Amino acid sequence: MAETFLPTFEHLATAVILLDGQSHIAYLNPAAENLFALSSKSLIGHSVQHVFTHTEQLDAAMQHALTNNASYIEHDLTLGIPPHGKLHLRCTATPLQLNKYLLLEFHTIDRPLKLAREEQMLDQTQANRLLLRNLAHEIKNPLGGIRGAAQLLEHELEKPGLREYTQVVIQETDRLVSLMEKLLTPQHKPNFSSLNIHEVLERVRSVVLAEFPENMSIQRDYDISLPVLMGDKEQLIQTILNLVRNAAQAMQGQGNIVLRTRISRQVTLMKKRHRLAVIVQVIDNGPGIPVHLHDKIFYPLVSGRDNGHGLGLTLAQDFVSQHEGSIEFDSEPGRTCFSVMLPLK
Numbered sequence: 001m002a003e004t005f006l007p008t009f010e011h012l013a014t015a016v017i018l019l020d021g022q023s024h025i026a027y028l029n030p031a032a033e034n035l036f037a038l039s040s041k042s043l044i045g046h047s048v049q050h051v052f053t054h055t056e057q058l059d060a061a062m063q064h065a066l067t068n069n070a071s072y073i074e075h076d077l078t079l080g081i082p083p084h085g086k087l088h089l090r091c092t093a094t095p096l097q098l099n100k101y102l103l104l105e106f107h108t109i110d111r112p113l114k115l116a117r118e119e120q121m122l123d124q125t126q127a128n129r130l131l132l133r134n135l136a137h138e139i140k141n142p143l144g145g146i147r148g149a150a151q152l153l154e155h156e157l158e159k160p161g162l163r164e165y166t167q168v169v170i171q172e173t174d175r176l177v178s179l180m181e182k183l184l185t186p187q188h189k190p191n192f193s194s195l196n197i198h199e200v201l202e203r204v205r206s207v208v209l210a211e212f213p214e215n216m217s218i219q220r221d222y223d224i225s226l227p228v229l230m231g232d233k234e235q236l237i238q239t240i241l242n243l244v245r246n247a248a249q250a251m252q253g254q255g256n257i258v259l260r261t262r263i264s265r266q267v268t269l270m271k272k273r274h275r276l277a278v279i280v281q282v283i284d285n286g287p288g289i290p291v292h293l294h295d296k297i298f299y300p301l302v303s304g305r306d307n308g309h310g311l312g313l314t315l316a317q318d319f320v321s322q323h324e325g326s327i328e329f330d331s332e333p334g335r336t337c338f339s340v341m342l343p344l345k
Contacts, residue, residue: 013266015106018096023047023062026101034265035106036081037279048104053080058091062102065093076109083283085330085337140177147173190232190322197229197236197278197342198222201259204240211245212253218244221260229278229344235319236342239327240280242312243338247284250336258283264341270324274343277325282338289331297329316340 009016015032017025025043033040038051048062049055057077065072071094080086092105147170154166205218240259247257260281267277289297298317320327325342 017048017104017106019048019062019102019104021100023049023102025051030265032106034267035087035108037262037264038081053082054078054086055080058104061091061093062104065095066102069095069098071095085335143173143177147177190235190319192230192232194228195231195233195236197226197231197261197280198224200233200236200240201261201280203237204244205259207241208244208248208257212248215254216248216251217256219256219258221258223261223263226261226263226278227276227344229342231323231342232319235322239316239319239340240282242316243282243340246312247282247286247336247338251284251286256285267341267343269326269341269343270321272324272343274345276344278342278344280340280342282340284336285334286336288333288336289329294331298327 009018009027009029012029013031015035016027016029017032018027020026024045024047028040028043043051048058052058057074058079061072061074061077071092074091074093077089077091078086079089088109090107090109092103094103094105095101096103150166150169150173154163154170157163157166201220201222205220209216209218244257244259248255258281260279260283262279262281264277264279265275267274269277298313317327320340320342323342325340327338327340329336329338331337
């Protein structure tokens with residue numbers, strides 16, 4: 001019986017799907033749930049053609065394996081997973097028990113590339129942090145001079161009414177100094193506490209809808225069964241707020257944003273293996289990120305908008321790295337998805 005193999009499949013890092021004689025999904029292991037970001041309850045009993053899109057290559061591989069009663073490997077398979085986009089995979093189709101079952105094994109082709117990108121992100125985050133601290137230092141120095149000059153000028157003014165203007169200079173200078181300290185130099189360790197990630201998302205949602213009240217829609221797609229996680233609430237609010245606000249600004253306040261949460265199993269983040277992690281996705285239907293910015297979108301002072309300062313994504317990446325998580329994106333015209341992955345400890 002094929003059922004005797006199921007306990008073994010549960011512990012595999014390889015994504016496994018078992019099809020019955022009608023090519024309906026009879027089983028998938030946790031690695032497959034993680035790879036496709038779909039639950040087994042929503043897939044079992046459905047055909048692969050119903051669950052996935054762009055199945056032509058997969059159909060051919062399955063037919064070849066069944067016809068020859070032997071394993072068949074498709075080395076470059078593109079599979080669509082609504083609503084998560086496409087995956088590039090290597091698939092092995094193996095008939096079991098005289099073609100009564102068909103075993104599908106999936107491996108991501110871009111796994112080595114993802115690990116290399118994560119390594120690069122760690123180095124980049126450190127470099128960004130140093131650059132921002134140096135930038136803050138250079139900005140704070142002239143601000144101190146401006147504040148001192150305004151105080152001296154205030155003492156020389158004879159008319160009390162004119163001191164209102166010097167107070168504006170002093171107060172705005174103090175505000176900029178505070179901004180430099182809080183945003184550009186996050187030197188303090190995160191203040192970790194137990195939190196519900198959906199409270200963070202609801203706070204961000206209310207803020208952005210207040211900023212763009214007319215034609216902006218922010219939909220919820222929450223997994224309410226997610227456990228609490230340990231994190232710095234203010235840092236996570238700022239991280240998600242930067243992502244959602246960027247999306248809203250890119251769409252000029254007119255469009256749809258989806259806030260999605262899911263659980264992920266057996267993931268590697270910051271070179272550490274975690275049994276569980278929370279995925280937060282910010283998905284918009286805007287114009288997409290220009291292709292020439294894909295490789296440097298997290299760099300400081302890089303922005304796709306003429307009036308953008310290019311610090312929001314840099315700070316988001318810094319805050320996520322302090323939580324030992326990762327942030328990545330997938331973008332094309334009509335759909336951009338930023339994914340924040342945070343480990344559950």
